[in-house]
Amino acid sequence: MFIDARSLPDLSRFETDVAIIGGGPAGISLARTFDGASTRVCLIESGGLQPEARTQALYDGESVGIAYPVIAHRLRFLGGSSNHWGGFCRPLDAIDFEQRDWVPHSGWPFGRETLLPYYERACDLVEIAPPRFDDKAYWERVTGEPLPDSVTGRMQVRFVHFSPPTHFGERYGSELGASKNIDVLLNANVVNIAAVGGGRHVEHLQLQTLSGLRHRVSARVYVLATGGLENARMMLLSNDSMPAGLGNQHDLVGRFFMEHPHLSGFAELVVADILRLPGIYRTRVFADGRYATAAFNPSESFLRDRHLLNCTFMAGQAGDYHSNVAPNWERAGSHKAMLEAARRFLIDDRRAAILPPTLLGHWLGLGCACEQVPNPDSRVTLSPQRDALGLQKLRLDWRLTEQDRLSALEHMRSLVMEIGALDIGRVFNGGEYDDAWPEIVGGGSHHMGTTRMHDDPRQGVVDPNCKVHGVDNLFVAGSSVFPTGGASNPTLTLVALALRLGDHLKSLLG
Amino acid sequence: MNGHVCSITGGTVSRRDFLLSLLSLLAAPAAGTGAAGAVPTHDLPPWLAAISGRPEAVLRFGAAYLQLYPEERDREAIIAAIESRMADLPGGGATAGCTVDQLLILQRVVRGEYLRGEFVRIAGWSLSRTEARIYAAVALWSAPDQ
Structure with missing residues (x-):
C-alpha cells in the first residue's frame, strides 16, 4: 500500500x-x-x-x-x-x-x-536473464562471428548485458x-x-x-x-x-x-576493414530477448603479474570516413590521415575491392571505466x-591516486598492443593522463x-x-x-x- | 595488399628493392584520393619515379616521427633499421625472396612490435616503431634536399 x-x-x-x-x-x-x-x-x-x-x-x-x-x-x-x-x-x-x-x-x-x-x-x-557474461562460445554462435583470442595474454573478452533499463x-x-x-x-x-x-x-x-x-x-x-x-x-x-x-x-x-573514473573518449580507434573488429565489440547485439556488448577486460593473470587494478574498455562506432568528404573537425583530419597512411596494414586488396571505392574506414570511441584503490582520504563528511x-x-x-592513474595507463597500453597485434586498427590517445590526473575526471554515478x-x-x-x-x-x-x-x-x-x-x-x- | 606488391614488383627481388617498392606503395594515393593529396615528384628517387603522387598522410606522420627522433634523419640508416628488424625474424634473414613473402615478414615485424609494446606515439597515434620508420622513410626519400 x-x-x-x-x-x-x-x-x-x-x-x-x-x-x-x-x-x-x-x-x-x-x-x-x-x-x-x-x-x-x-x-x-x-x-x-x-x-x-x-x-x-x-x-x-x-x-x-x-x-x-x-x-x-x-x-x-x-x-x-x-x-x-x-x-x-x-x-x-x-x-x-x-x-x-x-x-x-x-x-x-x-x-x-x-x-x-x-x-x-x-x-x-x-530483466537480463539468462545472463551470458563469460560465454564466448555462446556469443560467437548467436552473432555468427568468431571473436579473436587475446594475443598479448593481457586481455580477455567479457560481456556486458543491458537492462531495458x-x-x-x-x-x-x-x-x-x-x-x-x-x-x-x-x-x-x-x-x-x-x-x-x-x-x-x-x-x-x-x-x-x-x-x-x-x-x-x-x-x-x-x-x-x-x-x-x-x-x-x-x-x-x-x-x-x-x-x-x-x-x-x-x-x-x-x-x-x-567511483569508477570514466576515461570517456580517452582514446579513439580507426579501422579500415570493419570486419576485423566483430560487431559485438562495436554495437549492442540483441539475442534471446536482451542486449549485450563485448568488453575488453584485463586477464586475471595479468592483473596478478603486474599488480594492477581492474578495468573495462568498451568501444562504440562513431562514424565513417570517405576520401571525397572533407573532415569537418581537426581530429577527423587526423583520423583520415591515419587511415590513409596505414591502409596497407589494415585492409587487404580483396576486401578493399568489394567496398565502396571512396570508403577509407571508420572511427570508434573508446571508453574506459577503472577501479580505484580504496582510499581513506577519499570521503564523505x-x-x-x-x-x-x-x-x-x-x-x-573524491580523490584519486597515482596508483589508480598508472594502472589505467598500463591497461591503455595493453589495448594498443592487442589492437595493433591483431591488425584491427590504430589507436589515438591524446595523452591527457600521461603525467597526472586531469582536472576534470568523469564518474559513472557509482x-x-x-x-x-x-x-x-x-x-x-x-x-x-x-x-x-x-x-x-x-x-x-x-x-x-x-x-x-x-x-x-x-x-x-x-x-x-x-x-x-x-x-x-x-x-x-x- | 599482397596483390599490389606482386603487380608492381613481381617475382624475386632483393630486400632493398622490396623496401623501396613498399615505400612507393605507401606513397601511392589511397582509395579514391586521386591526385588531390599528391606532392610534386620531380625530386623523387628513381624507385618512386613511376608513382604519380602520394598522400600527405604518410608524409605527415613521417615528418612527425623525424621531429621526435631527429637522430634517425638519414635515408640509408632508416632503411637499414627496418631491414634489421626484418632480419631478426625467423626466415627474415634472406636478402632475396618473393615480395609477398617479404611483405608478410614486414607485417609480422609490425605485429610483433605491437605485441611487445614497442610503439611510439606520433601525433597522438600509437604506432609500431617499424611502421613509424616506414612513414619516416617515405618522408626522407621525398625531401628535396636529402
Whole structure:
C-alpha cells in the first residue's frame, strides 16, 4: 500500500518489523523479498512517484575534491537513481573479492561464489536473464562471428548485458502497492536514526515532510538503503547518542569513497576493414530477448603479474570516413590521415575491392571505466551548509591516486598492443593522463565504499551480513558496503547483496 | 595488399628493392584520393619515379616521427633499421625472396612490435616503431634536399 506522509496527521507513528529507508534498487529489491510473508515491511521513500524539484534539492551538497555534481548523480523519488540508470550489468570478477597484496584495504569477507545464487536472482530483477557474461562460445554462435583470442595474454573478452533499463519504481511500484504486508511511505524524509544504549540499538526513525509534519517509525530491524553517498550522510547525521555518528566508533563512516573514473573518449580507434573488429565489440547485439556488448577486460593473470587494478574498455562506432568528404573537425583530419597512411596494414586488396571505392574506414570511441584503490582520504563528511529540512548537507572529497592513474595507463597500453597485434586498427590517445590526473575526471554515478564491509570493526562499518558493527539492529544495503569496486557497474551487485540481506533478515526474524 | 606488391614488383627481388617498392606503395594515393593529396615528384628517387603522387598522410606522420627522433634523419640508416628488424625474424634473414613473402615478414615485424609494446606515439597515434620508420622513410626519400 502507498501512503503519502504529507496526508497523515502530524506525529503519526508506525510499527513494523523491517523499516527500509530508501526506495531505490536496493530498497525495493529487499522489500520484495518479504512480499507475501508474515513480516511487515515499511519502505520509506523521501520522494513521491515522480521527481519534484524541492525533494531533489535535498541531494545538494558540496564537492571539495575532484569536481563532482553530487545532486546530478542521484535521483530522489521512487526507484531512486535507477530512474536514470544506463542499464549496464555485469557481476564483479572473482579477483575483485580477493585480498590483493598490491591493493591496500582490499578483500571482501566472502568470495564471488557466495554471491552467485543472488546474482542469478538479480538478473531476473533487472530483466537480463539468462545472463551470458563469460560465454564466448555462446556469443560467437548467436552473432555468427568468431571473436579473436587475446594475443598479448593481457586481455580477455567479457560481456556486458543491458537492462531495458529497469526503473525499479515503475517496474515494481504496482506490485509493492498491492502487497498486503509492505507499506510504502512516500514523501517521508528520515531526519534521524534515533539510537539508545550509547548507539548500540536503534529505537525509532524520525521522519519529516517538507511541509513540516513529523512522524515516527519503530521496527525490529532497520535497513539504510539510500545510496552510496546518503547512507554515510545519514549515519553521520544520526549523532544524538554517538557524537561521531551512528556506527562511527572507528571513524570509518564516509571514508573510502570510490567511483569508477570514466576515461570517456580517452582514446579513439580507426579501422579500415570493419570486419576485423566483430560487431559485438562495436554495437549492442540483441539475442534471446536482451542486449549485450563485448568488453575488453584485463586477464586475471595479468592483473596478478603486474599488480594492477581492474578495468573495462568498451568501444562504440562513431562514424565513417570517405576520401571525397572533407573532415569537418581537426581530429577527423587526423583520423583520415591515419587511415590513409596505414591502409596497407589494415585492409587487404580483396576486401578493399568489394567496398565502396571512396570508403577509407571508420572511427570508434573508446571508453574506459577503472577501479580505484580504496582510499581513506577519499570521503564523505558533513558540510556546515544545511538543507530545507535543517540537516547538514554532505561534503564529498573524491580523490584519486597515482596508483589508480598508472594502472589505467598500463591497461591503455595493453589495448594498443592487442589492437595493433591483431591488425584491427590504430589507436589515438591524446595523452591527457600521461603525467597526472586531469582536472576534470568523469564518474559513472557509482558511489561505493563509504560504509565498507569487513569482519573487523576497525576496518569496516558493516559486517559480512551488512549489519552495522556495534549496532544490533541496523543494516546497510547498497554499494556503500563494497570494500572494493572492481570495474563492473555496481547495480547488479548491489541488487544481489540486497537479496542476500533479505534472506538473512528472514532467517533472523523467523 | 599482397596483390599490389606482386603487380608492381613481381617475382624475386632483393630486400632493398622490396623496401623501396613498399615505400612507393605507401606513397601511392589511397582509395579514391586521386591526385588531390599528391606532392610534386620531380625530386623523387628513381624507385618512386613511376608513382604519380602520394598522400600527405604518410608524409605527415613521417615528418612527425623525424621531429621526435631527429637522430634517425638519414635515408640509408632508416632503411637499414627496418631491414634489421626484418632480419631478426625467423626466415627474415634472406636478402632475396618473393615480395609477398617479404611483405608478410614486414607485417609480422609490425605485429610483433605491437605485441611487445614497442610503439611510439606520433601525433597522438600509437604506432609500431617499424611502421613509424616506414612513414619516416617515405618522408626522407621525398625531401628535396636529402
